Amino acid sequence: xxxxxxxDVLKDHNLAAKYNREIFRGNQTLVINLMSSPGAGKxxxxxxxxxxxxxxxxxxxxxxxxxxxxxxxxxxxxGIKTVQINTVGGCHLDxxxxxxxxxxxxxxxxxxxxxxxxxxxxCPSGYxxxxxxxxxxxxxxxGNDKIPKYPVMFRRTNMTIINKxxxxxxxxxxxxxxxxxxxxxxxxxxxKTLSARTGxxxxxxxxxIKDAYSECAKQ
Amino acid sequence: xxxxxxxDVLKDHNLAAKYNREIFRGNQTLVINLMSSPGAGKxxxxxxxxxxxxxxxxxxxxxxxxxxxxxxxxxxxxGIKTVQINTVGGCHLDxxxxxxxxxxxxxxxxxxxxxxxxxxxxCPSGYxxxxxxxxxxxxxxxGNDKIPKYPVMFRRTNMTIINKxxxxxxxxxxxxxxxxxxxxxxxxxxxKTLSARTGxxxxxxxxxIKDAYSECAKQ
Numbered sequence: 001x002x003x004x005x006x007x008d009v010l011k012d013h014n015l016a017a018k019y020n021r022e023i024f025r026g027n028q029t030l031v032i033n034l035m036s037s038p039g040a041g042k043x044x045x046x047x048x049x050x051x052x053x054x055x056x057x058x059x060x061x062x063x064x065x066x067x068x069x070x071x072x073x074x075x076x077x078x079g080i081k082t083v084q085i086n087t088v089g090g091c092h093l094d095x096x097x098x099x100x101x102x103x104x105x106x107x108x109x110x111x112x113x114x115x116x117x118x119x120x121x122x123c124p125s126g127y128x129x130x131x132x133x134x135x136x137x138x139x140x141x142x143g144n145d146k147i148p149k150y151p152v153m154f155r156r157t158n159m160t161i162i163n164k165x166x167x168x169x170x171x172x173x174x175x176x177x178x179x180x181x182x183x184x185x186x187x188x189x190x191x192k193t194l195s196a197r198t199g200x201x202x203x204x205x206x207x208x209i210k211d212a213y214s215e216c217a218k219q
Numbered sequence: 220x221x222x223x224x225x226x227d228v229l230k231d232h233n234l235a236a237k238y239n240r241e242i243f244r245g246n247q248t249l250v251i252n253l254m255s256s257p258g259a260g261k262x263x264x265x266x267x268x269x270x271x272x273x274x275x276x277x278x279x280x281x282x283x284x285x286x287x288x289x290x291x292x293x294x295x296x297x298g299i300k301t302v303q304i305n306t307v308g309g310c311h312l313d314x315x316x317x318x319x320x321x322x323x324x325x326x327x328x329x330x331x332x333x334x335x336x337x338x339x340x341x342c343p344s345g346y347x348x349x350x351x352x353x354x355x356x357x358x359x360x361x362g363n364d365k366i367p368k369y370p371v372m373f374r375r376t377n378m379t380i381i382n383k384x385x386x387x388x389x390x391x392x393x394x395x396x397x398x399x400x401x402x403x404x405x406x407x408x409x410x411k412t413l414s415a416r417t418g419x420x421x422x423x424x425x426x427x428i429k430d431a432y433s434e435c436a437k438q
Contacts, residue, residue: 037338120310123310
């Protein structure tokens with residue numbers, strides 16, 4: 001089903017989020033909103049995730065960036081339908097921007113849509129895009145103190161992924177402390193550690209997405 | 220000289236920036252606004268910078284964070300007068316917040332004031348705090364593509380520091396490409412590479428600050 005964009009949706013964030021959510025539900029498309037600081041590895045994680053899922057699922061991506069379509073090109077190189085949103089200075093995506101891109105996808109043919117948000121550990125957390133899951137990626141070189149220091153993001157997301165665990169020998173990062181800090185802020189949140197680059201821990205993340213898809217397709 | 224805060228300054232960003240600038244000039248206090256993504260190493264760089272400068276200069280720090288005073292405590296542990304600003308969700312400091320802290324310092328006894336901004340590669344770039352220099356720190360694990368992807372920050376800063384060069388053997392980061400990308404966006408900007416952790420490249424940065432202080436004290 002091709003989406004016809006309703007004009008009034010573009011006037012209101014909450015309406016747009018609701019509209020997106022209904023469209024995703026109607027098409028049984030699982031939608032995951034990926035957030036992190038710049039350089040925490042969202043695009044690399046997405047590339048490896050797509051490679052692991054592409055034989056069983058039809059996947060699409062919305063790429064948010066201030067400027068350039070470099071990340072979109074990386075996903076397109078894997079044969080994935082990718083729509084780029086350039087915010088030209090804006091520090092987060094919003095539901096209206098996402099709604100505008102939906103007519104470009106054949107959503108009833110898409111099982112999983114990933115939205116890569118702007119690299120920012122502050123602004124994107126407050127914006128509901130209509131997604132099923134909000135996932136925040138914290139990379140090992142950033143330091144485990146980022147969870148208490150940026151609590152809003154970690155409180156408002158369903159899952160925290162600690163990425164780049166291959167760098168643990170070279171920098172100071174206490175995984176157990178990160179886990180405890182997350183539990184204190186958001187006891188319901190899931191916590192996973194992985195390295196998108198080496199593949200360590202990827203299987204658990206991929207299985208979680210598969211389960212989330214089954215859950216979404218049931219509804 | 221103790222600063223008496225003028226109430227009208229708090230109503231207008233531009234007025235506050237001008238006010239701060241005049242106060243800094245009147246006290247011959249060099250002010251450096253440090254910006255970066257979360258976890259790029261601002262506080263560690265600041266600790267090492269303070270250690271290198273403290274025997275010759277009187278130093279103070281304004282620490283910006285969404286939450287916690289962990290970073291301020293790290294600087295206070297070095298005997299440095301540090302005032303914490305918690306923005307409680309706000310993604311950048313502004314000149315009014317800085318103006319409000321000034322009565323807490325004896326500025327005529329302070330040679331160099333560092334302002335550590337909120338960890339964010341987008342929002343802080345647009346806000347003039349009245350500083351002499353805006354310095355952005357990009358850390359090696361973030362990847363060299365961040366300069367073209369977050370151009371506004373790199374265009375609006377006087378200096379780009381590539382930090383954590385001790386991690387160059389373990390991650391993909393092209394220093395020459397970063398330098399070229401910066402030159403394309405901001406040909407006037409200075410470019411330095413260092414590791415605050417190992418000390419490599421620190422001397423050049425410290426010398427640059429000393430020169431900047433001499434320049435500021437002349438005026």
